[in-house]
Amino acid sequence: MSVLAWLRWLWRQLTSMRIALFLLFLLALASVPGSLFPQRGTAPAKVSQYIQAHPKAGPLLDRFHMFDVFASPWFAAIYLLLFISLAGCVIPRLVDYWNELRREPPVAPKNLSRLGVYESWISTAEPTGAVTEAALLWRKKGWRVRTGADYVSAERGYFREFGNLLFHLSLLVLLVAVGVGSSYGFRGTVIVREGYGFADNITQYDSFTPGRAYSVSSLPPFSFTLTKFHAAYQIGGMQAGAAREFHANVLVKSSPNAQAKSVRVEVNEPLRVDDVTVYLVGHGYSPEFTIRDSKGNVVWKDAAVFLPQDSNFTSNGVVKAPDSVPQLGLQGYFLPTVTSDFSMGPRSVFPAPNDPKVFLSAWQGDLGLDNGTPQSVYRLDTTKMKRLGIEELSPGQKWVLPKGQGVVEFTGYRQWAAFTLAHDPGKGWALVCAILAIAGLSMSLLIPRRRVWLRITQDAQGGNLCEVGGLAKTQAPGLPADVSRLVGLAKQIAPEVPSD
């Protein structure tokens, strides 16, 4: 078989319904591991934990992109093949549909009584005139008609195929919109403490993931300050501690010289400025400390972001004071409502700050900030440090470090809010495509395709036989109802003569 013939065979197979079915099953099956294994896109920390916990299976799964299913090449292969198959099927059908629209309804079959729904009656109306008038009445009801000498052919339901094509084409454009949106957009996250602000600049993001084609210099020049974060929790009952409300009050400036506007950002009401959408995605506590060295100089005075570990906001974090000599570091827990039961260690029992305490251990030595390797701001590297002691502090309390090494004062706490900033230029298109897809889908499934014919045959005795037959191309109910409606109209032109 020649190469061309082989390619043609391959193409016909790819665009067949059977392969479409197979690819659909494959797509569904391929999505399953994406829901069972942690995915890098949403929970990278969980992925590392999983690989560490499963030293044999972990790297193997990683090799097959099981932690990155939806961005993996084999998943892309499946949906790309599916869309090629779809395009290869839909484009010829577009041509067919166009030709069908230009054709007229077919001629009436010889024997109408063989059709699914059939009615007949005797009338004295004269065939040619009656047929033309009946055709006019039928056309008024939305049927496309063609008249012959003694028959009328009517057809309706052309929008069914239109809907089908619209749906499939919208899916194609939707895929393009999704791709363009992620390539030309970006996502970033930032944690902002109450009283502090954020300016939309690459250096201020905590994490930033641009699309392939996004250039960082296009970041719009807005900024905002978090004036207050408010959270309310359920007190008592089966769901005690569940969050009931949170919102962040921010002052937004769309450019450095613009007027500041006060905006409230909530879970379902993001801040939209300059094509970038800012979402409130999390919050926590940042205890404030003032650290003095052995000579009494203030070496650190700030609010340290502590990260929540559970739903009651048991938070842990770290303070690094590199300016003291020798360097000092703190690590420990902030508990908004401290538990009275320490059998499982320091824990919080309620997310609101009803009885806040910090539990700290102080370290002295070399923080390791000068050795060139980057460090996490939430981890203390204690390899070159020695522990000075541990202490429990309430707000306002001071801790005098042993041997006069300094003083740590827990001056208070404030909340922080985490924001995700996202820019997706394709999402408007994606929405339009999705809406068109639903419209097309509804049309393709709900509009019935029907053909109805009327024939008036002249009888020698003067009583003309009027026959109406209907054929449904789909299995939707309602053909008999349609036919009897048309019969009713036809009977207005060619009234029934009672048989003697």
Added chain:
Amino acid sequence: MTGFVLAMVVFAVSLSKSRRLETLEDSVLRTNSVSPAARLGGTATLEQSSVSTAVVDGQERGAGRRAGNIGMSLTWLSMFLLGAALASRGLSAHRLPWGNMYEFSLAAGFSVSCAYCVLSLKRDLRWLGLFTVVPVLLDLGLATTVLYTDSEELVPALHSYWLAIHVTAAIICVGAFTVGAALSALYLVAERAESRIEAGQDAGRIGTLAKRLPAADRLDLMAYRIHAFMFPLWTFAVIAGAIWAEAAWGRYWGWDPKETWAFITWVIYAAYLHARVTVGWRGRKAAYIALAGISAIMVNYFVVNIIIPGLHSYSGVK
């Protein structure tokens, strides 16, 4: 509020009781009805709707008919009771009652029984009663025992008008797809019985069940109509979810486990619709696909909500 909670619990309990009574009545229908040999006697292999209605009429004698009628009335009553339970739950929480798995299960059970009752207005569906009531009973049983949680407010992420739109559409679809799955399962039974008769074998126990059901191709047609009617609504539910996700989580699609399984369910039902217009995939294979679809919905509901962690964890189950 406690009063509402109590009333709601009482409703749910009385509901379960009346449903158990109903399934008993339906089984009486099975055992007492006369089984005509006409259809499955082997003469008519081409099924026409007129023949099957004759079969159903033929069954309507004596104890069988009475039991079927009682079962039907009980189903209507139970549906209204369940609706009242749902309404009282909604009133006690001052919001739409679909914020956690207990409420969603109640709502889904209501949706299935609604779908069944509404469809039964137009045609005789007493034969389907047992097969829709049992899933509802299982669902309610789970809801009142394992999934129960107090009537409370919702977490902030659910404070949105999209709750009414997205979740309502999903609930209606789940109800209709459950009835469709029951029909597909019954189609498989009827089709197997008919093919055994055609091959000259004895239909056995499957045959005794199949005798009480309409013809296989009618079952297939009914299943198809429900799925075709509901598929656009399911598409809408997924897309409404995406629009809500954009406003709440910062992206309209993130392959969150629930989003992924909603997508999988959508693809399976799309495959069902494709199969019905593909040569060689129409009858039995398409029915299997429909059953795969409802399984995906069950996984999406029970496994993803409870076992797999993700952004959609509003189950309320501790």
